[in-house]
Amino acid sequence: MTDRLVGSLGALVAAWAGIAPMTRAQETQTAVLAAVDPAPAPADCPDFVPQQTRCWSGRAVKGGYYWIAVPQDWNGSLIVHAHGGPRTSAPEPNDPLEDMERFSMTVKEGFAWAGSTYRRGGYGVRMAAEDTDDLRQIFWNAFGRPRRTLLHGQSWGGNVAAKTAELYARDAEGQVVWDGVVLTNGVIGGGTRTYRFRADLRAVYQFYCNNHPLPNEPQYPLWQGLPLDSDLNRAQLAERVKTCTGVGLPLAERSAEQKRNLADILAVTGVNEEQLVAHLAWATFLFRDMVLRRLDGLNPFDNSHTVYQGSHDDEALNAGVQRFAADPMGVARLAYDADLSGLIVAPTLTIHAKNDATAFVSNDALYRETVAAAGRSDLLVQTFTDESEHSRLSPPEYVGLFQALMRWLDEGVKPTPADVAMLCQVAAPRYEDGCHFDTTFEPSTDSRAN
Structure with missing residues (x-):
């Protein structure tokens, strides 16, 4: 995957201006x-x-x-x-x-x-x-x-x-x-760098599985992690991963589609099978806390120019994956x-x-x-x-x-x-x-x- 840093001097000035109230609030709390x-x-x-x-x-x-x-x-x-x-x-x-x-x-x-x-x-x-x-x-x-x-x-x-x-x-x-x-x-x-791959994981996973969120659930930008009012828990998330990829099932019980979904997700993201649910959980529950509670809903993640590679059909993946652009203030506040x-x-x-x-x-x-x-x-x-x-x-x-x-x-x-x-x-x-x-x-x- 290749990433391009996006931003401008004006955006940075605006972002740092947005940090100032947060800084003053922290100083007030400390005092x-x-x-x-x-x-x-x-x-x-x-x-x-x-x-x-x-x-x-x-x-x-x-x-x-x-x-x-x-x-x-x-x-x-x-x-x-x-x-x-x-x-x-x-x-x-x-x-x-x-x-x-x-x-x-x-x-x-x-x-x-x-x-x-x-x-x-x-x-x-x-x-x-x-x-x-x-x-x-x-x-x-x-x-x-x-x-x-x-x-x-x-x-x-x-x-x-x-x-x-x-x-x-x-x-x-x-x-x-x-x-x-x-x-x-x-x-x-x-x-700003070490969580980026989990945002990529959410996008890639959703392209193949389309069950987080499910089609009949309220839709939301994947970088948000999960809506604050959602009662989804980790065990339920693991069941969705099992349904799509077979993770948690013996190899002999996995369908051909599950095997292909899993192979593509792992190949593109670099995550291993044993940690797939854990990384998705962080990209769900931790992202919800980070983005919606700590960054006031501002998006610090960007895959707008990411080229995903390693799947059986990279062209289809890159054409169909959910894209999102970072808010410069969200990036600056996380930084x-x-x-x-x-x-x-x-x-x-x-x-x-x-x-x-x-x-x-x-x-x-x-x-x-x-x-x-x-x-x-x-x-x-x-x-x-x-x-x-x-x-x-x-x-x-x-x-x-x-x-x-x-x-x-x-x-x-x-x-x-x-x-x-x-x-x-x-x-x-x-x-x-x-x-x-x-x-x-x-x-x-x-x-x-x-």
Whole structure:
């Protein structure tokens, strides 16, 4: 697929003018909510952290629930975690425990850990970044400033963490507050670029299946995701996908038409069968939240000049697929919220599974280009593994990352991917899984090429 950037100076001026009211509203909300957060309350630790670990929980004044864990053999460094998603449901007090367990190897290695739900569900990178930095301040207020304060973002949380590191790099006195950053399987290509393929997926899927929406349902532009008053749920969406493509049925039970529909959809979009329903769900329920609730109905997506390729009849596909043109203000508002400048000030390590089918490894190539364009490549080290899992990689790989980052901070020597792999190998005997680094791999910005 090829895309052409559409816009003009006048459109950009108008778009940025539209951002100003949103910015003022955010600043007003921040000022109103500037009350001091209550101190964390002692809590019983879950059994997946080491014995003698101390835990606290609480709720920030802006609404986010959080948990904190400090091991008995604390090394004096704190990891503040930004979770992925975004989760569309309302936050619950114990939601952070899922990620505390997923990344409990950091507590076992002596780090303190803190994670928040953010104040609400739904899309909002700047909102989540503000809440992430607030959690850092909550910890500092309660326990004093640690020797090192590290920022970790996983999946969409990688976007949140990278944005946090840019927006809240220094305090009011100009001092750096985040010593280092780790981004794992991160959605770090920028909001205006990394969701585009899901808009394409909606258009291509509808061309072949014509059941999302169904012909007898109210019609809507596909870039909206789903009308706010629709009660369609994920299970019902999965049934529609099964009807059209056979996904969820044994291969022998799929019709020839289902097989051809599926083959064309996958070939054109680059999505794999196992993740088709998940990506369509994001392009449905997340798009509804992003576009209709956060962007006031403005369209940030554009396929007006996209040439779709790979089907059994590309001419018919390109002639019949639903087309939509982005609203420049919608693009600008999404960019303001979720795009990255690359102006990093802290040493940053990334890791990405080469075969991640949820957040493509091309995210890291896009981030590499963004950081290079900002002149900050000296602060970035990227690593890659032969894995395909998105939500969690091999535990000793995280250990290797954080240990490499600590050495970088303490000794001033920038690590290589081979250095990270070596530290992983040292840690591997303490865990059930091994190390899967490919120290020579470099991804392309074209996700279909990796």
